[in-house]
Amino acid sequence: MRIPVPPSSEITPPESFLRRRLLLAGGATLGGIGGPALATPLPSTRAAAWSIDDKPTPFSTMTSYGNFYEFGPDKDSPAKHAHRLRIRPWTLTVDGAVKTEKTFAIDDLLKWAPLEERIYRFRCVEGWGAVVPWIGFPFAELLKRVEITGNAKYVEFWSLADPGQMPYVRVPLLDWPYVEALRLDEAKHPLTLLAVGMYGEVMPKQNGAPLRLIVPWKYGFKGAKSIVRVRFVEKQPATAWTKAAPDEYGFYSNVNPDVPHKRWSQSHERRLGEFRKRPTLPFNGYAEQVAGLYAGMDLRQNF
Ligand SMILES: Nc1nc2c(c(=O)[nH]1)N[C@H]1C(S)=C(S)[C@@H](COP(=O)(O)O)O[C@H]1N2
Ligand SMILES: [Mo]
Secondary structure, three states, rough: OOOOOOOOOOOOOOOOHHHHHHHOOOOOOOOOOOOOOOOEEEEEEEHHHHHHOOOOOOOOHHHHHHOHHHHHOOHHHHHHHHHOOOOOOOEEEEEEEEOOOEEEHHHHHHHOOOEEEEEEEOOOOEEEEEEEEEEEEEHHHOOOOEEEEOOOOEEEEEOOOOOOOHHHOOOOOOOOOOEEEEHHHHHHHHOEEEEEEOOOOOOOOOOOOOOOOOOOOEEEHHOOOOOOEEEEEEOOOOOHHHHHHOOOOOOOOOOOOOOOOOOOOOOOEOOOOOOOOOOOOOOHHHHHHHHHHHHOOOOOOOO
């Protein structure tokens, strides 16, 4: 299938500074043959109240075009190479500002709460959008299973960084592991999802199996893939992207059509599979639910 992407004249090559670092590092090569993701059905209940009515982006598009830099710098790198990821056994460690550190096996975690299907808007900072039926449950479910201390003000999400499975973590594209973070109240918001599947299937490896974060009112890069650690901290942490380019990526990264990225205007977006441009909505269309989290804040300063 051919995926319509904006003509190259309209956009700067994605993450050109990553490409520069790749060249500086002498490049990296990958063996292995990609292949279609083997789909495993994952039953869930549609959460209509948390879903939009728009038609989802085709599954084949969402599994063949994306960013997962641990597997390479190109949009098709994840689909080609993420088959190397071993998703069992898999554990999630919760530590930092908690009374007792805990480690959960993924198969136990999957039983925490009824799985919901939620059709969310998705917006990548590079200018593409999508509509995705994720499967998962609110991050708040995790808070029922750990006791955080009064020092817990922010939450970090750590992706796996295993060079044996993820060849590009040998290359300093980013300061590995990929770490993203939220303020505690953002993490607790009912829209914030720990996703374990999509389109009725177990999460494909290239989309962040077995467990990833989805924060639909923020740019896609906040949604760390293949998470192995959740750490509660007191101070606003640096993240993979704020470390890579602090003038381009802010901590909050709320979708905001009025605050352009250095290389990409954020006023419009093109949904994968469509040709027309749609105006980008404040908070990616979730302003009614989340704007209150930022009352009194200057969102140009806190981009
Ligand atoms: N660990 C990790 N998580 C990541 C990324 C990454 O490179 N590594 N890319 C981010 C970016 S930039 C986007 S747009 C989304 C893409 O998710 P998708 O491939 O499911 O569309 O994942 C985010 N999560
Ligand atoms: Mo992105």
